[in-house]
Amino acid sequence: xxxxxxxxxxxxxxSGGERLGADGRLDRASAPAVVNGNCEYALEAALKLAAAxxxxxxxxxxxAPTSAPETLRKALAMGATRGIHVTDPLLAxxxxxxxxxxxxxxxxxxxxxxxxxxxxxxxxLGGTVPAAAAAHLGLPxxxxxxxxxxxxxxxxxxxxxxxxxxxxxxxxxxxxxxxxTQALGEPRYPSLKGIMAARSKEIATLSLAELDxxxxxxxxxxxxxxxxxxxxxxxxxxxxxxxxSPAEGAARIxxxxxxxxxx
Amino acid sequence: xxxxxxxxxxGPDGGLARLSAEVATLARNLGAQGGRRVTGVAVxxxxxxxxxxxxxxxxxxxAIAEPAAGEHAWSALAAGRVAGLLEEHAAEPPDVxxxxxxxxxxxxxxxxxxxxxxxxxTSATAVAWSDAGPAVEMSPFGGKLxxxxxFSEGRGIVTVRPSAADSVPADSAGVxxxxxxxxxxxxxxxxVERATEEGAAAPIxxxxxxxAGGRGVGGPDGFVLVGELAKELDGAVGAxxxxxxxxxxxxxxxxxxxxxIVKPNLYLALGISGAIQHKVGMQTAGSIVxxxxxxxxxxxxxxxxxxxxxxxxxxxxxxEQLRSRSG
Numbered sequence: 001x002x003x004x005x006x007x008x009x010x011x012x013x014x015s016g017g018e019r020l021g022a023d024g025r026l027d028r029a030s031a032p033a034v035v036n037g038n039c040e041y042a043l044e045a046a047l048k049l050a051a052a053x054x055x056x057x058x059x060x061x062x063x064a065p066t067s068a069p070e071t072l073r074k075a076l077a078m079g080a081t082r083g084i085h086v087t088d089p090l091l092a093x094x095x096x097x098x099x100x101x102x103x104x105x106x107x108x109x110x111x112x113x114x115x116x117x118x119x120x121x122x123x124x125l126g127g128t129v130p131a132a133a134a135a136h137l138g139l140p141x142x143x144x145x146x147x148x149x150x151x152x153x154x155x156x157x158x159x160x161x162x163x164x165x166x167x168x169x170x171x172x173x174x175x176x177x178x179x180x181t182q183a184l185g186e187p188r189y190p191s192l193k194g195i196m197a198a199r200s201k202e203i204a205t206l207s208l209a210e211l212d213x214x215x216x217x218x219x220x221x222x223x224x225x226x227x228x229x230x231x232x233x234x235x236x237x238x239x240x241x242x243x244x245s246p247a248e249g250a251a252r253i254x255x256x257x258x259x260x261x262x263x
Numbered sequence: 264x265x266x267x268x269x270x271x272x273x274g275p276d277g278g279l280a281r282l283s284a285e286v287a288t289l290a291r292n293l294g295a296q297g298g299r300r301v302t303g304v305a306v307x308x309x310x311x312x313x314x315x316x317x318x319x320x321x322x323x324x325x326a327i328a329e330p331a332a333g334e335h336a337w338s339a340l341a342a343g344r345v346a347g348l349l350e351e352h353a354a355e356p357p358d359v360x361x362x363x364x365x366x367x368x369x370x371x372x373x374x375x376x377x378x379x380x381x382x383x384x385t386s387a388t389a390v391a392w393s394d395a396g397p398a399v400e401m402s403p404f405g406g407k408l409x410x411x412x413x414f415s416e417g418r419g420i421v422t423v424r425p426s427a428a429d430s431v432p433a434d435s436a437g438v439x440x441x442x443x444x445x446x447x448x449x450x451x452x453x454x455v456e457r458a459t460e461e462g463a464a465a466p467i468x469x470x471x472x473x474x475a476g477g478r479g480v481g482g483p484d485g486f487v488l489v490g491e492l493a494k495e496l497d498g499a500v501g502a503x504x505x506x507x508x509x510x511x512x513x514x515x516x517x518x519x520x521x522x523x524i525v526k527p528n529l530y531l532a533l534g535i536s537g538a539i540q541h542k543v544g545m546q547t548a549g550s551i552v553x554x555x556x557x558x559x560x561x562x563x564x565x566x567x568x569x570x571x572x573x574x575x576x577x578x579x580x581x582x583e584q585l586r587s588r589s590g
Contacts, residue, residue, distance in 0.1 A: 011404070013404070013520050013539060013540065014539050014540065016407065016539055018408070038521055096376070097376050097380060097381070100373070100377060101377075104377075119366075120369070122404075124385065124403050125385065125403065125405075126383065126385035126386070126422075127369040127373075127385065128370075128372045128373030128383050130373065131342075131371070132374065132377040134377075134449075135339070135342070136377050139450060140339075141339060141374070141450075141452065142336075143336075143338075144366045146514070158455065161336075161366075162515060163366065164466035164515060165275070165459050165460065166457070166458045167460070168458070169454070169458065170336060170454060170455065171452070171455050172450065172451075172452045182507075182521045183514040186508065223415060224414060225382045225383075225412050226412060226413050226415050227411075228393060228410075229410065230410040231408075231410075232408065233402070233406060233408070233409050233547075236546075236551075236567065239563055239565070239566050239567065239569055240567065240568050240569070242568065242569065242570045246572055246573070246577045246580040247580045247584075249571075249580065249581075250577055250583075250584050251580075252570065253552055253554075253570060253577075254581070254588065256550075256552065256567075257550075257552075260549075260550050262472070262550060
C-alpha cells in the first residue's frame, strides 16, 4: 500500500509562547515548531498499516514555510519513507480553504491508497482541512478514526468513527481520506537507527508552479478570512489555597460553589 | 442584507443534536441584533423530526429529504444538498452559515467550503456584527489568545463551539417548509454499523459541570468516586490524557490538546497537575476548583480554589456533605 500522511508543523503547545506577528499571522519565531499531535497519531497508524502489508510505503506531505524540513525530518525518523514539502513564498498567509486546495493539488500528483490526516491541529483547532481536501479530490472521507482496517484484496477500507455515544463503523472504497484521533495509539519514539536513516531520506520540494493551482487563489491576498483584532485573555483571579482536614476542604468547596451559585 | 442559515446536525433517534439547539439560539439572537432573517436547514433521510426540533428555535426551517443519509455518513451528503440550496439562492445568498464545531459540523464545514470556496471561521465562542459583516470571536492556541475575525467578502461559514450559547426555544415555534435540493454529489461513505456503548456518558463538551480525574486518581476504581461526584452534581466525567492512556476511562472523556476543549461553568479537577496540554482544554471554564496533594502543582496557578489534600479523602467528604445537603 502507499499511504500518504499530511503533517503540519505547529508551534509547540507546551512552550506557551505562541503569538501573532504584526501582520496578524503566526509569529513562527515565538515558539519552536513540532509535528502537530494529531498528525503524529495519523503517522503512527500509517506506519502500523504499512508494516502489516509487505512493500508498503509512507509518504509525508507538508505545506509549510521553508523551515519545515526540521519537523519533517523528525517524522521521517519515526519511519516514513519520504517527505514532500510544499512550499512557496506565494503561499504565505493562506487560509484553511486555500490550504486544502493546495494539499489536494499536491495529492493529485501522487498515486496512493489512503491519505491519513490528524482530525485537527493544535494551533487553530479548525478541523476542516481533511474534509475539504477529500471533497477537492472527490474521495470518500472516513473521519475521527479510532481503528482502520484496509482490505486490499477487496479495495475497501473500514474505519471506526468515534462519536459521543459510541462509534459508527464506516466503509468506503480506496483510495480514501481518513482523519485520525489519538485513539489509534501512542506514536512511537524515533529510534537512533531511525534518526540516522532519516538524514539520508528524500525530502522533495514542490513549489506552486509545479501544482495545478491558480496562484491568485492562494496566499494572503486570496484569504477568505481576516483578523480584525487579537488580544490576550484577562488573567484569572488569584487562587485561594485551602489546607486542613478533608471535611474542612470539602466544606469550603461547597461554600465556594454556593457563593458562585453553581449549586 | 443576507440571511443567516443554521445547519441542523443529526442527534439521537433521528432528532436534532443538542449543539444545534445552541447554535440556533446564538443565530436567532445574532439575527435579531443585525435585523436579519434566520433560517434553519435540516438534511436527513427523514428530516421531519430534526426540522420540527430546529423550528422550536427558528422562525423558518427548510426540510430536505436525503434518502441516502439513512445508511451513509451525514456530512458529505448534507454539504452537497446545502451547496445545491446555495445555488438556488445565488441571487440572495446567506451571509453566514452556522453549524456546530463537533465532528459532524467540522466535516460538513470543510466539505461545503471546498464545494463553494466560502471561508470558514472555526470554534467560535461568540459572534457579533461589525461594519464589514460578522465578527467572530475565537480562542486559538488553546485559549492563550483571543481573536476576532471576519470574512474578506463579508460572507462565510462559522463553526460554533459547544456552550457558546444556552439553548432557549423561541416564543413560538417556526414553520417547516419541505424543499428539494440538487447540488453536487460527494462520494458516499457507508455506515455498516452504529454501535452505542453501554453507559456512554453525555458529551463532555456540552456539560455545564465537569468532574475530571488525572493520574492522581490511580486507576479505574478511582474513577468510581469521580463518577459518583459527577452524578451528585449532575455533571459529566472528564479525564486527562494520562488517565486515558492508562486505560482507566474512554478517550471520549479526554480533555486537552488532543482531546476535547470544554468550557463548563464548573471544572472540578481531582488529582490533576494541570500540565499545559490539559490546561488548554479547560482553562476557559467559569470556575476551576482543584483537589491536589501538591500545593505547587501547575494547576495552583490557574485554579480559583485549590484544596490541598488527598483527593480520595476530600472527594469522599465532599460526596458525603453534598448528599446530606440534598438529602
